[in-house]
Amino acid sequence: MTYQIPSSPVVSETEEKKSRFICWLGPVTDKAAFQFQLSQIRKQYPDASHHCTALVIGNPANPDTMQADDDGEPGGSAGRPMLELLLKQGIGNVGAIVTRYFGGTKLGVGGLMRAYRGSVGAALQAVNLEAFVPLQEVSVSCDFAQESRLRYLVARYQGNCGQAGYASKVTMSISLPQDQWNPLRELLLSEGFELQG
Secondary structure, three states, X not given: OOEXXXXXOXXXXXXXXXXXXXXXXXXXXXXXXXXXXXXXXXXXXXXXOEEEEEEEEOOOOOOOEEEEEOOOOOOOOOHHHHXXXXXXXXXXXEEEEEEEEOOOOOOHHHHHHHHHHHHHHHHHHHOOEXXXXXXXXXXXXXXXXXXXXXXXXXXXXXXXXXXXXXXXXXXXXXXXXXXXXXXHHHHHHHOOOEEEO
């Protein structure tokens, strides 16, 4: 369930037959933030030939969102090789933007694929990756006498207790790693806790 994500953005530069390839690679959790980053890069490099992109949101084995854009390069020669490399490396919640300054020599589709893939590869060598653990969030209700038991069990399964509401019962939000949820769920149900969500 866990996968690698970039801990912070990096920028690297490669060259292929006098064309410059500048790759921004960093953490992204939604498309709007990625589009904003792309707009900032377009402003930073307004005279560049192309700004090709690849985006993977969520688990790279089964992404919530993935997209690639060739930005005017021949179809499939830029964004797709960039995206394939990110998926192959098993990196999620990541965006890559490669800015190209044309150097005067045409690279052909194969050359472009190698150059864009190589640009992202150089950035991947520079980036720090960290493990991302997807969390399950649930609301649990119990009698007042069970509250300390609930807190103990959640901690035992590497989870965290959020805010508690006190009415006729205690209702608490909890979050824990998804792979810990099923065993904790069975235990909570067997001990009479009520689960919502």
